[in-house]
Amino acid sequence: MTRTLALLLAAAVVPAVPATAQPAPAASAQAYAPLFGAEIDRAKRDVDASIRAGVNVPVPKDPGGGFTHEQHKRNYRTIFEGGQLYRLTGDVRYRDHVRDLLLAYAELYPKLGPHPAASNQAPGRLFWQSLNDSVFLVNAVQGYAEIRGALSAADRRRIDDQVIRPMARFLSDGSPEVIGRIHNHATWACAGVGLAGYLLGDRDLVDKALLGLDKSGKTGFLRQLDLLFSPDGYYAEGPYYQRYALQPFVVFAAAIDANEPDRKIFDYRNGIVLKAVRTAIDVTHDGYFIPVNDAMRDKSLRTEELYHAVAIAYGATKDPAFLSIADWQGRTVLTPAGEAVAADLAANKAKPWPFVSRLLGDGPDGKQGAFVLLRTKTDPSGPLLVAKNSVQGMGHGHFDRLNWLYYDETGPVVTDYGAARFLNVEAKRGGRYLPENDSWASATIAHNTLVVDEQSHFAGDWKVGEKFQTRQLAATLDGPTRYSIAEVDSAYKDVKFRRALLMLEVEGLANPIMLDILRATGSGRHRYDLPLHFSGHIIDSDIAFDRKLAERPVLGKANGYQHLWVDGEGTKAGKARLTWMQGSRFYSYHMAPPAGARFILAESGANDPEFNLRREPALIQRIDGADDATFVSLLEPHGEYDASAETTVASSTRVTALEHRREGAVELALITLVDGRRIAVAIADDVAAGTKHSVMIDGRPLAWTGPVGRFDLARTGAKK
């Protein structure tokens, strides 16, 4: 190794220079494109402040959010940024400060045992969980690489031998239970260990990172690339962790590409690394990650991981759509890859990111289920129906098979609670997952999918859930009738259920309407609950609710039900409707549940002694003592309220009827609009693409091929 790692990382971008040479001072910041210039300024502010404050490397003590935790995080960022600034400016103050920090760690690190605030996660040395130690190493190696050639041999040896190598040893041989997993914590460990290996010229570390501790390839980075992403680049734990996992994948991949170009790592498994970056961008709405599974709702593409991913992916592809993402981010990274992004963005090379419908197969073979995104516009904040027909997603997975969500220009409309957690807020149990994450956030009733007998899917045992796939039966991603059909037969012992979710574009309606046909088939008598969690203020309903006005009871005892306050219960013959309002838009939810259904209005937040839960509304359709049951529901966004102009249009629904019939082996839904038009949607049990079906409507036969038929019927007669 004669070149520094960071320059190797950047090999595709700038010519390598010998690292032992003093870097030439770069041109003044004015010479950089604005985005990169701002990064340099920001880093200078940070690192200059750190230089003024002096070296502060405290003995580890606090959990997430506490002082020592945050200080060690600040330090690895200072090491990373200081190294880059030294490369860019040649200013020895940066080199010396990074060196002094690392020498302080050389003093401290060898003395450390397991972190005193360790909890149920694998303990680190510097942090309460070893995951953060891995992140430290990934950052520290990248910063150290930029100054290493300019240090005295003694300092270099001290830092190599008392910080970098022992950390890499701790995270590899010292933590087999972490690095040996197929899991994002292991990816971070591999990246740290592998980067350290390349920097130190330690082939043993590199091989362990790539192929596992036994170098068999059964674990390690390459195996993670095989197993953690589906062929479509979807990450099993879901979008929030896909984001989190990306950084070590892309950073380590870039290092592999620079150090071992013959591996052609960016072509590995049909280009899985770059697919993963593209898919990460696709699983957002208005820039925010769809918060299924354990996820913080405030997490967007504006994160460190995505700054790295976009810069590296742009460097590898030169696809100008990445530049529009960088533009939205308003940030980039301090590496040569980031410099290239900034320059091309300033040169107006950006193109909009093409948000389109996607069916992302899940599981290593892509056949264990799917995460389906249906969109009607390429706008990042346009209508989006999400069908979560994916796999369990390991320990961070929720019990929400066949869950659905809806987003549009007003934000999340049909919602996912995300995780019960206040990340990095020390007063909230050190920023860790809260007890309500298990008792509420991951429970089935906290999602928009079927609950049988008040039990979560797989009895709430994720390890059981891991064994069973979801069956994605059919989908159409384009045209006026987009849909997904999926089935799960393992979530409950006696009940299987199938769900068709359709996004219908209708002439004369400004927004798509979302049709949901969920059919449960069971043996024995069951309670079926179908919740809808929504965002907005209730406007009105045609259900006569028995309201709980002056004393508010709790819905149930366990499995999340204990966290729901009851606002009212009611019944309604025929179609029932609830209308709410969010931002400038109205939403009417129309329901044609099985006969005898009741409706429960509820709100999260009961039995929450520490105020850990947000309080959000839900509507539950409930039927008792049924074997089979079909719930037909329709979400209709409508109207516009303009607070500035004080105008309101179409605050009333345009849907006057919603009917359901079973015709042989076909589920038939009939939607009637206020102008008399009707839309018939037929879903055949037989989902084969080529099968011909027909039903009789209004005394005339209507025929179609494949699982879904749609017929827009004029007031008299019908047209296909």
Next chain:
Amino acid sequence: MTRTLALLLAAAVVPAVPATAQPAPAASAQAYAPLFGAEIDRAKRDVDASIRAGVNVPVPKDPGGGFTHEQHKRNYRTIFEGGQLYRLTGDVRYRDHVRDLLLAYAELYPKLGPHPAASNQAPGRLFWQSLNDSVFLVNAVQGYAEIRGALSAADRRRIDDQVIRPMARFLSDGSPEVIGRIHNHATWACAGVGLAGYLLGDRDLVDKALLGLDKSGKTGFLRQLDLLFSPDGYYAEGPYYQRYALQPFVVFAAAIDANEPDRKIFDYRNGIVLKAVRTAIDVTHDGYFIPVNDAMRDKSLRTEELYHAVAIAYGATKDPAFLSIADWQGRTVLTPAGEAVAADLAANKAKPWPFVSRLLGDGPDGKQGAFVLLRTKTDPSGPLLVAKNSVQGMGHGHFDRLNWLYYDETGPVVTDYGAARFLNVEAKRGGRYLPENDSWASATIAHNTLVVDEQSHFAGDWKVGEKFQTRQLAATLDGPTRYSIAEVDSAYKDVKFRRALLMLEVEGLANPIMLDILRATGSGRHRYDLPLHFSGHIIDSDIAFDRKLAERPVLGKANGYQHLWVDGEGTKAGKARLTWMQGSRFYSYHMAPPAGARFILAESGANDPEFNLRREPALIQRIDGADDATFVSLLEPHGEYDASAETTVASSTRVTALEHRREGAVELALITLVDGRRIAVAIADDVAAGTKHSVMIDGRPLAWTGPVGRFDLARTGAKK
């Protein structure tokens, strides 16, 4: 009258031309500054669509939000915009469409009686309340004025005699109970009647508008200018209605100025019209009006009224700070005044609006109380403490004497519920004020001020409240110790209370801290409740709450208490604290209430059968059986949570103690910081500016002059 009204309105801006001449086609839209060009494009879209749709002048039927209501609103906008477009383009399609609309009204209007959906407001003819009829006339006259000279004599006569004059007669002689009031509905009526009078050359209408129906000057526009605004330009009903009232004031004032320049209307009462515009801008945070009294929270400077006000005020003053407001609005009006705003904005003449602390005296003499704004930055979204020491504010006033609010970069922190209303949402009782506006939103317990014996101020009778002023005793608007001291002795029979609200800047703290010393002095034994309504998610508290986890009771029976769910009750010896989080910041509320106080955590939304209420948290400090009681509270914003960078700093409070002592005729509060520093704040009962006071602290005398002394005490010793 030989010139059209609109050109007269614009006399200061463009030279007048004879209205009977065909307007010359203006240059293409490209010649206009972007802001004005966009207005022309927007108006063309609207009016062209109206032309395509054809004339639609329905028989009035619906209340606010309903079809006929919205259609008549669309029509007056079309008349206004079509008239302006005809002036700007000379395109006869616009002239003819405006004419045809007005001729259709000439057919309909004479046949109309009181509106069928009239409720408790004075009924209109076209709308459910005559207020909207006034707004119609103000807009219609401005549009009609632009085409009137280009019509046939027969058409002109028909429109004059069957629309404009009868509307003006209905709103003047036909509605003495409206136009004779000192109230914003009357201002709209005066503006409509007066504009019609100028247009028709009808001096009788003009005089009635200016001086009242009997022309005595006891009512009418000039009297409204005398009585509705305080000398500081504050409008008695509060910011929301100040905004609403502005449009007729500025539009009619501009017309008076153009038609009767000798009146020097913009100089009237020391320039009250322009003061009112400036004050309207000052009573906002981040562009949104402070929602005291009946107010919609989503109302901002981005409204039609303020587009007019800013354009006319800029025309009258050329103060470049108005341009920065227009820039934030992103809109202007289609008049020559709007054209000038757009041109100067495009020429980069804008200067930032200087948001500073203000004491806005209330009442016609400015001595009936005050609306106090304390700011530490000129940034529109910077820290802002509001002390509502103003008068009742008529029927839209809330029972909230000495209420306070706090805003900063995260938005509203200490909040006002505003109005219980869904403006223009027909399903919510036609968009009118809801029953919960009286039962909750206007009640004292819904505000951050003292409630005695669970009764609202003035027993909830606004007409009684109108008779009593608030006493603004002292204030300091600048320096590190900004404050307001006020008193009210009429809200309760047996109890008077005084409140000092201070905004303290403290070295080493990134944000100001807000100290609140509220002293009630009563005869007899009372229950004193001091609520705090806040926005954010509860993080933690050192109060041991008895939580209502599985069944949620209601706090009380009446006066707003019936709308509060109880989440918990608790006690704490010494200082108590509640910490919440909003956006990126933490807020700790420290309390040193009287001994024996209890703390109640509650949430609005109980006894709300129609889901008309938002659900928002409140903390109540309660003491029972007391005669006198002093509540000392401190709001401390602190820390920063960064979701993108996953960092958190200072999530813990920096305040370790808050003590209260009464020393003779002085209230003394002692704040201790985590680093050992202490801040002593002394408030003398004697608020005279020149009086000298002293107290003993730590065995040494500390002396000051005037009502407030502040002493920053180092760990040992003291410095002033």
